[in-house]
Amino acid sequence: MRDRLAEVLDRLVGASALERVLISVAALFAAVLVGGVLVFVSGGFATCRTGLDLAGWTFCYNPMQVYYELFLGALGHPLEGGWQLTNFGLATTLQRTTLLIFAGLSVAVAFRAGLLNIGTQGQLVVGGLATAVTVVYAAAIVPGGFIGTVVLIPLGVFAGAVVGGFYGAIPGVLKAYGDANEVITTIMLNFVATGVTATILSWQFQDPNSNNPQTRPVPEYAEIPNLPLIGFSGRMDFSLLALAFAVALMIGIAWLFARTSFGYELRTSGLQPEAAAYGGVDERRMTVASMTLSGALGGIGGAFWVLMVHGRWLENVPSLGFDGIAVSVLAGNSPVGVGAAAFLFGVLQSGSRSIGTGTDVPPELVGILSGLIILFVAMPEFFRMLGLRFRPAGTSQPARADGGEGGDVDE
Amino acid sequence: MSDLVSKRTAGAAAALTVVWIVVGLLAPDSWPGVLLSIAASPNTHTATLRLAVPIALAAIGGIFAEKSGVINIGIEGLLIVSGFSSIVATYWLGSGSTTLGLSNHWWGLVVGVLISVLFALLFAVVCIEFKADQIIAGLAVWLIALGLAPFVSRIVFGSPNATTMGTFKPVTVPVLSEIPILGYLLFDTPPQVYLMLFGAVAGWYLLFRTSFGRWVVASGENPKALDTAGVDVRKVRYAAVLLSGVFAGLGGAGFALGQLGTFAGGGQTDIAGRGFIAIATYLLANYHPIGALLGSFLFAGLNSMQNGLQAAGYAIPTELIRTIPYATVIVVLVFVGRTRLPEAAGEDYESGED
Numbered sequence: 001m002r003d004r005l006a007e008v009l010d011r012l013v014g015a016s017a018l019e020r021v022l023i024s025v026a027a028l029f030a031a032v033l034v035g036g037v038l039v040f041v042s043g044g045f046a047t048c049r050t051g052l053d054l055a056g057w058t059f060c061y062n063p064m065q066v067y068y069e070l071f072l073g074a075l076g077h078p079l080e081g082g083w084q085l086t087n088f089g090l091a092t093t094l095q096r097t098t099l100l101i102f103a104g105l106s107v108a109v110a111f112r113a114g115l116l117n118i119g120t121q122g123q124l125v126v127g128g129l130a131t132a133v134t135v136v137y138a139a140a141i142v143p144g145g146f147i148g149t150v151v152l153i154p155l156g157v158f159a160g161a162v163v164g165g166f167y168g169a170i171p172g173v174l175k176a177y178g179d180a181n182e183v184i185t186t187i188m189l190n191f192v193a194t195g196v197t198a199t200i201l202s203w204q205f206q207d208p209n210s211n212n213p214q215t216r217p218v219p220e221y222a223e224i225p226n227l228p229l230i231g232f233s234g235r236m237d238f239s240l241l242a243l244a245f246a247v248a249l250m251i252g253i254a255w256l257f258a259r260t261s262f263g264y265e266l267r268t269s270g271l272q273p274e275a276a277a278y279g280g281v282d283e284r285r286m287t288v289a290s291m292t293l294s295g296a297l298g299g300i301g302g303a304f305w306v307l308m309v310h311g312r313w314l315e316n317v318p319s320l321g322f323d324g325i326a327v328s329v330l331a332g333n334s335p336v337g338v339g340a341a342a343f344l345f346g347v348l349q350s351g352s353r354s355i356g357t358g359t360d361v362p363p364e365l366v367g368i369l370s371g372l373i374i375l376f377v378a379m380p381e382f383f384r385m386l387g388l389r390f391r392p393a394g395t396s397q398p399a400r401a402d403g404g405e406g407g408d409v410d411e
Numbered sequence: 412m413s414d415l416v417s418k419r420t421a422g423a424a425a426a427l428t429v430v431w432i433v434v435g436l437l438a439p440d441s442w443p444g445v446l447l448s449i450a451a452s453p454n455t456h457t458a459t460l461r462l463a464v465p466i467a468l469a470a471i472g473g474i475f476a477e478k479s480g481v482i483n484i485g486i487e488g489l490l491i492v493s494g495f496s497s498i499v500a501t502y503w504l505g506s507g508s509t510t511l512g513l514s515n516h517w518w519g520l521v522v523g524v525l526i527s528v529l530f531a532l533l534f535a536v537v538c539i540e541f542k543a544d545q546i547i548a549g550l551a552v553w554l555i556a557l558g559l560a561p562f563v564s565r566i567v568f569g570s571p572n573a574t575t576m577g578t579f580k581p582v583t584v585p586v587l588s589e590i591p592i593l594g595y596l597l598f599d600t601p602p603q604v605y606l607m608l609f610g611a612v613a614g615w616y617l618l619f620r621t622s623f624g625r626w627v628v629a630s631g632e633n634p635k636a637l638d639t640a641g642v643d644v645r646k647v648r649y650a651a652v653l654l655s656g657v658f659a660g661l662g663g664a665g666f667a668l669g670q671l672g673t674f675a676g677g678g679q680t681d682i683a684g685r686g687f688i689a690i691a692t693y694l695l696a697n698y699h700p701i702g703a704l705l706g707s708f709l710f711a712g713l714n715s716m717q718n719g720l721q722a723a724g725y726a727i728p729t730e731l732i733r734t735i736p737y738a739t740v741i742v743v744l745v746f747v748g749r750t751r752l753p754e755a756a757g758e759d760y761e762s763g764e765d
């Protein structure tokens with residue numbers, strides 16, 4: 001298992017940066033293409049007043065219109081009149097981008113260490129609850145206003161990181177000392193997180209003024225503040241400050257990987273565990289440490305979901321953690337790539353709202369697209385074969401030699 | 412994992428069970444007593460069998476795929492698509508009536524299996540032809556299924572959840588169903604339970620008593636030797652992955668048509684991680700189909716006891732109780748963590764001939 005993962009990582013990391021970007025872009029286009037066909041075909045089974053009639057069969061959905069809504073709706077329809085930069089669509093896109101940067105970094109850190117953390121979702125759920133509860137209770141003893149903002153937000157984010165980190169450490173310990181496969185344990189821990197947080201909520205922290213399963217709201221001054229003048233308005237649930245923090249964290253993780261000995265050891269134990277062990281890296285401690293860091297990042301994601309979006313923790317947590325897997329895979333697990341991939345998925349998620357309002361196509365389409373993107377990114381060989389087949393004729397080199405160029409990458 | 416540790420664990424578990432039964436018999440109103448009465452109730456047993464269906468069949472399917480060298484972590488996705496599509500097919504044909512002399516529920520089962528095999532084929536092509544990373548491709552299959560079920564459901568039913576239709580009727584074998592205990596368990600039960608029991612025996616026979624089974628094992632342990640012996644490793648792996656699609660399809664469709672009678676596509680769907688539990692089950696059973704059947708009773712039993720506790724009206728938080736099977740998977744994995752994977756599992760094999 002370990003050897004195999006190392007080989008996979010070799011394959012993914014060993015590919016040159018340009019090749020990685022090309023594969024990701026190709027995967028994106030392939031997923032959009034397959035998704036478009038799916039939308040068109042499924043439109044044949046839907047019922048509608050007007051549609052495209054072909055051979056006595058009515059196709060209700062127009063893929064072009066769906067993608068128009070998806071990609072331009074996410075930016076607030078810039079091609080239509082009356083467009084403003086600080087519009088609701090773009091605010092939602094950037095809000096999702098911010099949260100997905102945290103989730104994507106969480107998955108990427110574990111992946112770089114040779115571990116697949118599918119549990120970011122659970123870490124985000126428990127971290128978010130910890131944030132909400134901590135801030136609600138601390139608000140009673142901390143003065144309000146500016147001091148409250150300065151004290152409560154870092155405190156809340158810290159609580160989310162600690163609890164998320166602890167929750168991430170569990171599968172790390174089980175992997176390191178019990179050799180339990182982290183893919184399965186983290187998936188199971190997601191279910192456990194949902195159950196445990198729901199229980200804790202109804203036991204102690206349920207908002208008495210609501211029938212919804214949710215905590216009491218944090219005070220307004222403890223929500224992530226908006227920038228005056230250039231920022232988005234408060235009703236859009238997005239703050240540029242939060243995005244700036246996410247980008248800073250992203251750069252921090254990139255720096256950690258590239259410039260610190262911890263990052264170096266983490267990457268080597270992902271790439272070549274034997275070499276790392278020979279070099280004196282304690283493999284078990286590294287497993288626990290990277291899973292803890294990964295969980296803490298997931299927990300921070302939960303904290304920002306609470307403090308920026310709803311101002312409280314809701315039992316119905318969106319699937320940010322699973323989307324984080326897609327973000328990280330698309331980014332080739334590079335921290336800076338996570339930023340770009342998070343923006344793309346932010347567009348998809350925000351666009352799913354405008355699909356819901358602008359078309360009759362179910363917004364769950366976006367979930368399918370994420371899955372397709374992962375599928376295509378997982379098979380770079382597909383694009384290489386495609387590339388070889390459609391190479392311009394008359395190339396002097398034999399195909400075999402050319403195909404061998406990528407050989408060190410895919411074997 | 413030394414034998415000593417596992418012996419100690421087994422001993423401790425046995426001792427705890429004995430204490431539980433003794434205390435339960437002496438004090439029927441205490442917690443152990445209530446649990447014992449639930450565990451001893453026929454309702455719990457029949458529910459266990461029915462809840463074991465998706466886990467056992469998916470696990471047996473997963474054994475074939477993984478034994479052949481392809482880790483099919485997308486089995487959760489196969490359960491989702493087969494369960495959902497079987498409900499849609501039954502709905503379209505009309506629940507309760509028959510088509511071509513066969514009840515539409517059975518057609519639903521057929522369609523569910525076909526769709527599952529289709530997805531397994533997609534997964535096989537991606538892994539074998541395009542050398543995709545099996546774990547990530549499997550995750551992709553799962554995530555696609557998670558999106559596809561509510562997507563199609565909204566188009567067909569106008570909601571992420573399907574409408575409710577009837578389930579399979581229990582098949583009662585005359586005379587045999589009168590046998591105490593075994594009678595109501597094995598001879599008065601819905602058809603998907605028969606499918607599961609038959610599937611486990613068939614899986615065992617196929618894996619351990621046929622040359623195909625030997626090829627599957629060789630393809631996962633030493634593909635080069637198999638290749639040298641003149642057997643096409645790719646074909647064996649395709650067959651094994653498609654077979655995992657058949658088993659998972661029977662499990663998902665049987666569960667949806669025989670137990671749920673509907674399919675909720677929202678959130679984690681009605682399958683709710685049973686495919687991943689199946690993976691833990693076959694690791695626990697060390698890739699033995701009959702062992703996987705027995706292992707599935709552990710998880711299904713926990714599930715049905717939890718339902719029994721809720722039905723008995725005990726004021727325990729249901730959400731917390733619901734996590735018990737998942738937590739058990741984690742405990743089991745820690746104890747069987749060092750299950751030896753097939754030597755070549757997860758690697759693609761390229762014949763040196765071309």
